[in-house]
Amino acid sequence: MTKNIDWSNLGFGYIKTDYRYISNFKDGKWDDGILSTDDKVVLNESAGVLQYAQTCFEGLKAYRTVDNKVVCFRPDMNAKRMADTVKRLEMPVFEEERFIDAVIKTVKANIDYVPPYGSGATLYLRPYMFASNAVIGVKPATEYQFRLFATPVGPYFKGGVKPIVLRVPDFDRAAPRGTGHVKAGLNYAMSLHAIVDAHKQGYNENMYLDSATRTKVEETGGANIIFVTKDNTIVTPKSDTILPSITRRSLMYVAEKYLGLKTEEREVLMSEVKDFKECALCGTAAVLSPVGRVVDHGNEINFPSGMEKMGEITQKLYDTLTGIQMGRLEAPEGWITEIA
């Protein structure tokens, strides 16, 4: 029986669900893994995650489709990205098959929390890994825990799909040759001051520039960015210091193959942002969130799509991507994993 939750009014927050998946790495190998009802983690006071932030995470969603199946979207891509992340952080890989198995087991065990089709809510899945044994010299731990929990969520930005306002901050997100291209917890820790400051000043999010030259658009704290040119080409920043968003890569494919649009992944100068007609954030949590305005130190860029609704091309991309995720449109091969 689906839980009695006010699905349509859910925000993007944590709600405890019944089961989470846990596997421990010790003596060079992962154990078999279990589903547990225990939401608490007990650690040594000097655990690597607590001292040197040796932790990373992923994010994906399970959806109830138009024909009442439960599916998730491209979990293999999250498994691969987590493998890239853990290698950069000197952590052990949790193999792709096991990652996907953990996703399936956790969703099945919490099936009553998968929101109904059409409610606007989805079941967000949070796989993560952290260093669990004591370290005191700066070095990688030898024991790790992989966990995966599920929590039902609504829209990431309050107001659902209303356009948001970004500001160009004076803070940087990622250093050249640093960790901006992987999903390390530390990237998010260092973005917290910038986001609190942005909110204080009335902005929804930060649009980070490349920290080497501060002339090129990178991404926000939790999503990649796409732009639409006046002749309907989809443009997205190419950079070694942004997270390779699975949503963005999927959207670029959808734009070309489903909508017949041209796409470009290239460097995007801050100075050309004023020439685009639409802008949106893309990510698992953000889905496709329209941006109405960007403020760069007193210089306001107002996109022609305005502050009331999504731009026309953004809306087409949104309808196509969510149509694929919710089973209204046929998906490219391998994009949908059926769970129940």
Ligand code: PLP
């Ligand atoms: N960029 C950052 C910094 C993120 O945290 C996320 C979220 O995962 C994304 C982009 C979007 O990636 P994806 O579409 O794979 O969720």
Ligand code: COI
């Ligand atoms: C996601 O979209 O899954 C993310 O991880 C973004 C997050 C910062 C909420």
